[in-house]
Amino acid sequence: MNKIDIRYLAKELNLAISTVSRALRDSHEISPETKEKVFALAKRLNYQPNPNASGLRGQKSKIIAVVIPDMVNDFFSLVISGIEKITQAQGYHFLLYFTHGDHALEVSFINTLANGRVDGVLLSITDENNNNEHLEELNRKGIPLVLFDRVSERLDNVKVTSDNYESAVTATRHLIDTGCKKIAYLKVHKSIPVGTIRESGYLEALEKYSKQPAPLILECTNDNDEAFAAIRNMLEKEKPDGIFASLEKLAVVCYRVCEQVQLKIPEDIKVISFSNLQTAALLNPSLTTITQPAFEIGETAARELLRIIRKKGGAKGDVVLKSRLIERRSTSK
Amino acid sequence: MNKIDIRYLAKELNLAISTVSRALRDSHEISPETKEKVFALAKRLNYQPNPNASGLRGQKSKIIAVVIPDMVNDFFSLVISGIEKITQAQGYHFLLYFTHGDHALEVSFINTLANGRVDGVLLSITDENNNNEHLEELNRKGIPLVLFDRVSERLDNVKVTSDNYESAVTATRHLIDTGCKKIAYLKVHKSIPVGTIRESGYLEALEKYSKQPAPLILECTNDNDEAFAAIRNMLEKEKPDGIFASLEKLAVVCYRVCEQVQLKIPEDIKVISFSNLQTAALLNPSLTTITQPAFEIGETAARELLRIIRKKGGAKGDVVLKSRLIERRSTSK
DNA sequence: TTGAAAGCGCTAACAA
DNA sequence: TTGTTAGCGCTTTCAA
Numbered sequence: 001m002n003k004i005d006i007r008y009l010a011k012e013l014n015l016a017i018s019t020v021s022r023a024l025r026d027s028h029e030i031s032p033e034t035k036e037k038v039f040a041l042a043k044r045l046n047y048q049p050n051p052n053a054s055g056l057r058g059q060k061s062k063i064i065a066v067v068i069p070d071m072v073n074d075f076f077s078l079v080i081s082g083i084e085k086i087t088q089a090q091g092y093h094f095l096l097y098f099t100h101g102d103h104a105l106e107v108s109f110i111n112t113l114a115n116g117r118v119d120g121v122l123l124s125i126t127d128e129n130n131n132n133e134h135l136e137e138l139n140r141k142g143i144p145l146v147l148f149d150r151v152s153e154r155l156d157n158v159k160v161t162s163d164n165y166e167s168a169v170t171a172t173r174h175l176i177d178t179g180c181k182k183i184a185y186l187k188v189h190k191s192i193p194v195g196t197i198r199e200s201g202y203l204e205a206l207e208k209y210s211k212q213p214a215p216l217i218l219e220c221t222n223d224n225d226e227a228f229a230a231i232r233n234m235l236e237k238e239k240p241d242g243i244f245a246s247l248e249k250l251a252v253v254c255y256r257v258c259e260q261v262q263l264k265i266p267e268d269i270k271v272i273s274f275s276n277l278q279t280a281a282l283l284n285p286s287l288t289t290i291t292q293p294a295f296e297i298g299e300t301a302a303r304e305l306l307r308i309i310r311k312k313g314g315a316k317g318d319v320v321l322k323s324r325l326i327e328r329r330s331t332s333k
Numbered sequence: 334m335n336k337i338d339i340r341y342l343a344k345e346l347n348l349a350i351s352t353v354s355r356a357l358r359d360s361h362e363i364s365p366e367t368k369e370k371v372f373a374l375a376k377r378l379n380y381q382p383n384p385n386a387s388g389l390r391g392q393k394s395k396i397i398a399v400v401i402p403d404m405v406n407d408f409f410s411l412v413i414s415g416i417e418k419i420t421q422a423q424g425y426h427f428l429l430y431f432t433h434g435d436h437a438l439e440v441s442f443i444n445t446l447a448n449g450r451v452d453g454v455l456l457s458i459t460d461e462n463n464n465n466e467h468l469e470e471l472n473r474k475g476i477p478l479v480l481f482d483r484v485s486e487r488l489d490n491v492k493v494t495s496d497n498y499e500s501a502v503t504a505t506r507h508l509i510d511t512g513c514k515k516i517a518y519l520k521v522h523k524s525i526p527v528g529t530i531r532e533s534g535y536l537e538a539l540e541k542y543s544k545q546p547a548p549l550i551l552e553c554t555n556d557n558d559e560a561f562a563a564i565r566n567m568l569e570k571e572k573p574d575g576i577f578a579s580l581e582k583l584a585v586v587c588y589r590v591c592e593q594v595q596l597k598i599p600e601d602i603k604v605i606s607f608s609n610l611q612t613a614a615l616l617n618p619s620l621t622t623i624t625q626p627a628f629e630i631g632e633t634a635a636r637e638l639l640r641i642i643r644k645k646g647g648a649k650g651d652v653v654l655k656s657r658l659i660e661r662r663s664t665s666k
Numbered sequence: 667t668t669g670a671a672a673g674c675g676c677t678a679a680c681a682a
Numbered sequence: 683t684t685g686t687t688a689g690c691g692c693t694t695t696c697a698a
Contacts, residue, residue: 005675005676006675006676007675007676015684015685016684016685016686017675017676017677017685017686018676018677018678018684018685018686018687019683019684019685021676021677021678022677022678022683022684025677029683029684030683030684031683031684034683034684046444046447046470048444048445048447048448049448049675049676050389050448050449050674050675050676051385051448051449051450052384052385052386052388052389052394052449052450052674052675052676053385053389053674053675053676053677053690054675054676054677055385055676055690056383056385056386056389056674056675056676056689056690056691056692057675057676057677057678057689057690058676058677058678058690059690061385063428070414071410071413071414072414077404077410080404080429081403081404081405081431084429084430084431088430088431093428093430093450094428094429095396095426095427095428095429096413096417096427096428096429097417097421097426098414098417098421111379111381112381114379114381115381115382115383115384116383116384116385116691117384117385117426137379338691338692339691339692339693340691340692348668348669349668349669349670350669350670350691350692350693351668351669351670351671351692351693351694352667352668352669354692354693354694355667355668355693355694358693362667362668363667363668364667364668367667367668382691382692383690383691383692385690385691385692386674386690386691386692386693387691387692387693388674388692389673389674389675389676389690389691389692390673390674390691390692390693390694391674391692391693391694392674449675
């Protein structure tokens, strides 16, 4: 079986290679009949141009890189799905990289990417406190970069984020508005920066809208049993009437503690939680959630990146997407 | 800023391009001193070879394609993570494609891939009942293909799967062994083939190990409220003492129904479910689960594919990985 | 041990 | 409207 390249098509049709090339790209300087013939043969032989060749020639690959910490929670899965929708629609491909929280790995990925492998990069920064010389280098090389979710204000690139601070205010205020007098905030160990931002929102809302004398912040570890014990202890000692969980996992643990100590949600205690889990609605019909627009973050970031790659100009498009507060009462009557 | 290609390195060092190329590939026919100099400069300038150029020249890209239905549940996220581990370790990259259950899209992806863009393909077939002419074409073109999870016996490629049938037998038998006399099977609408395989396992176990006079199969829709109503109805009418859920989502709904109708798990009714959700352990301390080795499926499939790409020979390595039954009693005492 | 040069498949500038 | 040809950056054969 002969390999089917543009030269083969040209020979078959008794045309010059360049004519075939132009016909395939639907150039206006090729007669309709010729195009017709070329298209027909290309289709019949299922001709696919070699992307290395056109990439080498044109210095573009139609591939973007997506660099994220990992996929252990639903958030990034949803982001990826959003990205996929856009790349697929616009004829792009994407390579996926996980840094696993390792800044050095991020640096290494970014460096090996800056060589024509990809036309642009979508990045959720692994360690927002670390330096980003590697990203500035990427900028210097002129490779489009769009940051999402975990961004760095020190960089001038387009950023797509969600309203972590405002939505934490909203969530806390929601508890206050529904009558909570003593609201606890469940946070995870400090290494997750988003936990701190959300904490600020919690504090802000308490100060502005509540008479609660002091904040009540419980820092939990990643160990479920430890978290369980800590939350139980706090519940019994402090007797809060509202809980704001910064992560869904903590809310689920909290929910189980409530079961065990016979606290009814939402009658005895109200719980609100950040959540991306699609099964959240199933877990507990009374768990009010704040959901980040993960899919939309992916879509928006990808759209922005492709816009830059195509030099469509327009304003520098930082975007902050709104989280949604979903109050559940009786999911299935 | 000059672009840093191999020619630039050669000029800087007063060497021929070919010498630099050989040095970079650590060829034995280059003197240690020369290599030293080349490495040093390459490192200092952060030289990265252009993958299009080497790909074009060498007819390989160091990229594989991963084609899956979607990422709406944890299973494929975990598979991807396993694939990433292997590609990353072996210096490969991967492109990710979602077919969204659309066979035509799968055909289109496979066709556009067969042109040097990737060195191999990892595929979980979208529609196992459809024809796979496109895959046979891929085989004819000599592009390595490894199938995982959703495979086709009509194809001769390496297949990596898990023991859906056997583990369904195990799960059912587990219920029988712990004393259940009337076990219901919750399945989803037929379009998910794995549901049918698991059903066979359920039937097999009933017949072999139980005296239950007739199977009790409830087919649920994808709508949660509908599923809730159906399960509730079945529970009240049939009063089973064991439930085998073919999907975690169904188990969660089932769990909520039990709460509502005041059935205690596992005292009044035992529930076992397939599950990949990492938070499963949190949901219900008494939910026994069967977990597919999703991460390992990804690892194994990727390893097999890279082995084939590198023509490392060896036996044709179909692999069936074992699911794990996890019985939970008191997760957090 | 090193260098010169062909050529991977494609696009586009230039020529006809 | 079509054809000829240079060259994208790299690897590798052949020559020195």
